[in-house]
Amino acid sequence: MVSEKTVERLSLYRRVLQQLWAEGKETIMSHDLAGLLHVTPTQVRRDFMQLGYSGVPNIGYKIRPLLESIANFLDSPSPQSAVLVGIGHLGLALLANFAGRWRQLAIRAAFDKDPNKIGQTYHGCRCYAMSELKKVINETNSIVGIIAIPGDGAQNVCDQLVQAGVRGILNFSPLRVKAPDYVFVEHVDLSATFEKVAFFARKMKYYEQEGNWKTESGLIEDANETLTTNQ
Amino acid sequence: MVSEKTVERLSLYRRVLQQLWAEGKETIMSHDLAGLLHVTPTQVRRDFMQLGYSGVPNIGYKIRPLLESIANFLDSPSPQSAVLVGIGHLGLALLANFAGRWRQLAIRAAFDKDPNKIGQTYHGCRCYAMSELKKVINETNSIVGIIAIPGDGAQNVCDQLVQAGVRGILNFSPLRVKAPDYVFVEHVDLSATFEKVAFFARKMKYYEQEGNWKTESGLIEDANETLTTNQ
DNA sequence: GTTAGTTTGTTAACAAATTCACAATTATAC
DNA sequence: GTATAATTGTGAATTTGTTAACAAACTAAC
Numbered sequence: 001m002v003s004e005k006t007v008e009r010l011s012l013y014r015r016v017l018q019q020l021w022a023e024g025k026e027t028i029m030s031h032d033l034a035g036l037l038h039v040t041p042t043q044v045r046r047d048f049m050q051l052g053y054s055g056v057p058n059i060g061y062k063i064r065p066l067l068e069s070i071a072n073f074l075d076s077p078s079p080q081s082a083v084l085v086g087i088g089h090l091g092l093a094l095l096a097n098f099a100g101r102w103r104q105l106a107i108r109a110a111f112d113k114d115p116n117k118i119g120q121t122y123h124g125c126r127c128y129a130m131s132e133l134k135k136v137i138n139e140t141n142s143i144v145g146i147i148a149i150p151g152d153g154a155q156n157v158c159d160q161l162v163q164a165g166v167r168g169i170l171n172f173s174p175l176r177v178k179a180p181d182y183v184f185v186e187h188v189d190l191s192a193t194f195e196k197v198a199f200f201a202r203k204m205k206y207y208e209q210e211g212n213w214k215t216e217s218g219l220i221e222d223a224n225e226t227l228t229t230n231q
Numbered sequence: 232m233v234s235e236k237t238v239e240r241l242s243l244y245r246r247v248l249q250q251l252w253a254e255g256k257e258t259i260m261s262h263d264l265a266g267l268l269h270v271t272p273t274q275v276r277r278d279f280m281q282l283g284y285s286g287v288p289n290i291g292y293k294i295r296p297l298l299e300s301i302a303n304f305l306d307s308p309s310p311q312s313a314v315l316v317g318i319g320h321l322g323l324a325l326l327a328n329f330a331g332r333w334r335q336l337a338i339r340a341a342f343d344k345d346p347n348k349i350g351q352t353y354h355g356c357r358c359y360a361m362s363e364l365k366k367v368i369n370e371t372n373s374i375v376g377i378i379a380i381p382g383d384g385a386q387n388v389c390d391q392l393v394q395a396g397v398r399g400i401l402n403f404s405p406l407r408v409k410a411p412d413y414v415f416v417e418h419v420d421l422s423a424t425f426e427k428v429a430f431f432a433r434k435m436k437y438y439e440q441e442g443n444w445k446t447e448s449g450l451i452e453d454a455n456e457t458l459t460t461n462q
Numbered sequence: 463g464t465t466a467g468t469t470t471g472t473t474a475a476c477a478a479a480t481t482c483a484c485a486a487t488t489a490t491a492c
Numbered sequence: 493g494t495a496t497a498a499t500t501g502t503g504a505a506t507t508t509g510t511t512a513a514c515a516a517a518c519t520a521a522c
Binding site: 029030031041042045046048049054055056057058059060061 | 497498499500501502
């Protein structure tokens with residue numbers, strides 16, 4: 001079937017296509033879209049091939065039906081719910097973005113162990129006690145659980161979410177949680193990502209000192225060459 | 232050169248190795264470490280091979296020197312700084328985690344366009360006006376810039392960061408920013424990630440309805456055809 | 463010191479993802 | 493209507509990342 005990367009890109013395509021449509025554009029060619037997202041035109045065409053949506057040679061892709069095709073592919077026919085565990089700064093950021101903002105996919109409930117937070121409403125989303133997890137997940141028919149707690153309890157929370165019936169977990173804790181194979185798990189590890197960026201940033205600097213610039217693909221001789229050809 | 236994925240995993244290894252060391256463990260074997268992180272033992276050995284650190288057959292890897300080797304590889308010899316642009320919920324979450332908590336790598340300054348925030352201190356990190364970006368980046372010798380603003384200004388901020396001399400950018404905005412080849416850019420797209428998890432969660436559900444389950448041991452039916460890699 | 467039983471390091475095979483290259487197709491100009 | 497130029501769709505090649513398999517290396521037991 002379709003790969004994770006393709007699904008992610010389809011989500012990106014949709015966002016810029018919506019923007020383009022709002023600006024009055026009706027068609028788009030693979031290389032223009034590729035340019036906006038900094039991927040290759042071939043990649044765009046391949047992804048749309050997976051979608052089953054065909055463009056027309058010499059014209060490109062018609063944005064409106066393409067958007068419908070993406071929505072048809074990515075979105076659930078009925079609205080989908082998610083729940084959030086952990087209302088720290090990160091949890092609030094997620095609520096601000098995903099609590100009820102989208103029609104088809106939204107965070108509909110939140111949980112925290114802090115008694116002061118239970119019963120409160122954050123960005124339109126009510127906070128419940130962990131003991132109500134299963135009940136609320138059943139009531140809201142949520143299929144995704146988001147773990148946004150600092151660390152230790154993550155596996156425990158994950159188990160409870162699985163127990164309650166979610167089919168997907170988005171884990172922001174630094175612990176790798178384990179779920180049964182019929183549950184999709186995605187880890188977003190901010191520390192590791194931050195360290196990675198710093199690592200490669202430093203390497204760039206290193207090559208600068210050596211007189212060589214590092215690119216994604218390898219080393220090149222002259223820095224000014226890239227600087228000028230780039231923009 | 233070493234791949235991004237390897238760098239990310241080294242960061243993960245380090246975290247659990249530190250934990251193990253704190254618990255009094257002195258050596259670890261590839262398959263035990265692999266079990267903790269849900270990767271294969273071969274992967275672990277391969278990553279350590281890249282490091283240049285050798286274990287001993289029948290014993291495993293000595294945790295203390297391994298940790299030093301990872302630190303030596305991942306960390307800068309001198310402390311490194313990063314700056315944050317955008318003090319919303321997400322920015323606060325990042326500050327809470329990375330403002331001065333680590334010795335070698337920390338967020339040392341923050342920026343926002345809100346006049347009420349400028350001059351304030353958040354999690355020990357002072358907020359400056361965007362006009363001071365270049366000056367502060369130079370003073371703190373920052374090589375990483377983190378973009379945590381909602382959307383539109385992202386490319387502009389990115390350009391300013393590059394102009395000011397950063398070599399790595401961690402971008403949380405939904406816009407894909409473009410930087411010269413000598414700057415490493417990492418996109419963390421929360422919307423796309425959220426949609427991806429929901430998508431695959433739904434597929435899992437779909438197969439449940441079809442009567443096909445993925446199990447611990449493998450697939451009962453042919454879910455394999457349609458479900459791609461879980462991790 | 464020898465043997466048995468593990469685990470490492472690494473080569474080779476495999477798998478996934480991306481890009482190349484080009485035939486097929488279409489609009490436009492004339 | 494035909495020629496021209498441009499763009500799509502996709503098999504093949506390439507690149508990148510992962511896993512299997514096994515020789516070499518080591519410990520421990522005797």
